[in-house]
Amino acid sequence: xxxxxxxxxxxxxxxxxxxxxxxxxxxxxxxxxxxxxxxxxxxxxxxxxxxxxxxxxxxxxxxxxxxxxxxxxxxxxxxxxxxxxxxxxxxxxxxxxxxxxxxxxxxxxxxxxxxxxxxxxxxxxxxxxxxxxxxxxxxxxxxxxxxxxxxxxxxxxxxxxxxxxxxxxxxxxxxxxxxxxxxxxxxxxxxxxxxxxxxxxxxxxxxxxxxxxxxxxxx
Numbered sequence: 001x002x003x004x005x006x007x008x009x010x011x012x013x014x015x016x017x018x019x020x021x022x023x024x025x026x027x028x029x030x031x032x033x034x035x036x037x038x039x040x041x042x043x044x045x046x047x048x049x050x051x052x053x054x055x056x057x058x059x060x061x062x063x064x065x066x067x068x069x070x071x072x073x074x075x076x077x078x079x080x081x082x083x084x085x086x087x088x089x090x091x092x093x094x095x096x097x098x099x100x101x102x103x104x105x106x107x108x109x110x111x112x113x114x115x116x117x118x119x120x121x122x123x124x125x126x127x128x129x130x131x132x133x134x135x136x137x138x139x140x141x142x143x144x145x146x147x148x149x150x151x152x153x154x155x156x157x158x159x160x161x162x163x164x165x166x167x168x169x170x171x172x173x174x175x176x177x178x179x180x181x182x183x184x185x186x187x188x189x190x191x192x193x194x195x196x197x198x199x200x201x202x203x204x205x206x207x208x209x210x211x212x213x214x215x216x217x218x219x
Contacts, residue, residue, distance in 0.1 A: 088193040088200040088211055095189050096202070097216040098209045101167050103186045108153040108160055112168060113185045118144045120172035120180035126151065127167045134161060142172075149184075165207065185215060 103112050114122070122142045126135040134155045139147075153161050172180040188204035193211075195201070200211035 088202070091190045091202060091217065092192060093190065095187055095218040096214050097185050097187050098202070099183050099185045099213040099215060100207065100209055101169060101184055102165055102207050103168060104165055104205055105151070105153045105161065106163050110151045110153060110166070111186070112149045114147045114149050114170065115183045115185070116142060116144050116147070116172060117181040118174060120174050120182070122182075123171045124149060125169045125171070127169070128161070129164065134166075165205070
């Protein structure tokens with residue numbers, strides 16, 4: 001008996017106007033039908049090997065368990081996504097701290113938080129919306145940990161720059177000249193939240209920040 005695996009098949013009877021489509025995936029119902037057909041069409045002089053029967057039934061059990069597991073995981077995914085959305089909506093109107101390279105300059109004042117993995121010589125480059133470097137903050141040698149960084153909103157010539165959103169990048173080197181891992185964060189007020197491809201984002205002052213980048217929530 002030919003017991004080759006059938007993956008997919010589609011047939012259409014143009015004269016009768018009917019069509020039949022066989023599933024591409026072999027689910028548990030199709031598995032049982034295939035097993036019954038195999039038993040019904042076996043050669044009476046060469047009965048089905050009991051060992052093969054056990055192997056096939058074991059495969060069927062594993063298939064059913066895998067399908068049940070997939071169903072459960074999908075249900076958990078939907079539940080987790082709903083919980084995430086509920087938590088994200090609750091942030092609207094609150095102050096949060098988020099990891100981001102963007103920060104706001106308002107009335108000649110701005111502040112960021114710099115975190116260093118180890119002691120380093122630090123310089124912070126400030127860029128405007130067009131990507132031009134407008135100022136460089138030479139912070140000198142700084143210890144590991146968190147530090148508050150303030151900027152007076154003036155460019156390299158001492159000219160006050162207009163309020164708006166700026167971008168900062170950090171150059172941190174240890175005594176050997178190797179790069180030291182650093183992150184910048186800022187405190188913002190959440191104006192709204194939105195969701196895209198299962199991920200949540202907050203909107204603060206026109207900036208979009210992934211919810212996963214929020215490191216602290218203030219009451």
